Amino acid sequence: QQQVKQSPQSLIVQKGGISIINCAYENTAFDYFPWYQQFPGKGPALLIAIRPDVSEKKEGRFTISFNKSAKQFSLHIMDSQPGDSATYFCAASRAGDSSYKLIFGSGTRLLVRP
Amino acid sequence: KAGVTQTPRYLIKTRGQQVTLSCSPISGHRSVSWYQQTPGQGLQFLFEYFSETQRNKGNFPGRFSGRQFSNSRSEMNVSTLELGDSALYLCASSFPDNEQFFGPGTRLTVL
Numbered sequence: 001q002q003q004v005k006q007s008p009q010s011l012i013v014q015k016g017g018i019s020i021i022n023c024a025y026e027n028t029a030f031d032y033f034p035w036y037q038q039f040p041g042k043g044p045a046l047l048i049a050i051r052p053d054v055s056e057k058k059e060g061r062f063t064i065s066f067n068k069s070a071k072q073f074s075l076h077i078m079d080s081q082p083g084d085s086a087t088y089f090c091a092a093s094r095a096g097d098s099s100y101k102l103i104f105g106s107g108t109r110l111l112v113r114p
Numbered sequence: 115k116a117g118v119t120q121t122p123r124y125l126i127k128t129r130g131q132q133v134t135l136s137c138s139p140i141s142g143h144r145s146v147s148w149y150q151q152t153p154g155q156g157l158q159f160l161f162e163y164f165s166e167t168q169r170n171k172g173n174f175p176g177r178f179s180g181r182q183f184s185n186s187r188s189e190m191n192v193s194t195l196e197l198g199d200s201a202l203y204l205c206a207s208s209f210p211d212n213e214q215f216f217g218p219g220t221r222l223t224v225l
């Protein structure tokens with residue numbers, strides 16, 4: 001019940017295309033869903049996050065879509081650029097635990113071809 | 115604001131030794147969490163400290179321990195190192211909500 005399943009494991013997209021990464025969770029108590037971007041040799045950087053009271057959140061070229069009934073959320077990268085090539089992690093946490101513990105997905109390695 | 119800093123950035127140890135890693139959170143952040151990142155297991159939660167108290171712990175053996183000081187700086191210690199402890203150890207800070215900001219990590223290699 002604590003797992004977050006992420007797919008695909010890797011993704012190749014042409015410059016200007018749309019990158020879509022999906023995550024699914026089981027624990028309905030999760031109430032915070034962030035996405036992180038990680039470049040080689042760096043720590044994960046918070047990209048965008050959503051809470052279950054909204055179905056979509058957009059920040060620039062990055063959009064999170066959230067489907068509470070299906071227990072799924074996804075990251076869409078519009079107009080993908082070579083500089084977006086990185087590993088992306090979805091995560092979930094449960095504020096009710098009085099803890100900020102994040103459960104991470106397994107990661108998606110994105111390559112954007114020029 | 116300065117970001118999360120971790121020291122050292124790289125460490126090489128041998129089996130059986132112990133190691134201490136340090137993390138300085140973003141100024142004003144009172145929560146510090148530690149994660150282990152490996153190619154096989156991904157990102158796994160180790161423990162979280164808030165105002166010098168451990169308030170959550172992941173599924174790791176007792177060889178992994180941590181503490182937090184009154185200035186919110188945190189250290190984690192791994193005793194009796196094993197080859198499988200080779201990993202990137204990441205520290206994240208947050209407050210007042212659960213937006214976590216990660217440091218660059220400490221790359222630990224156990225020989």
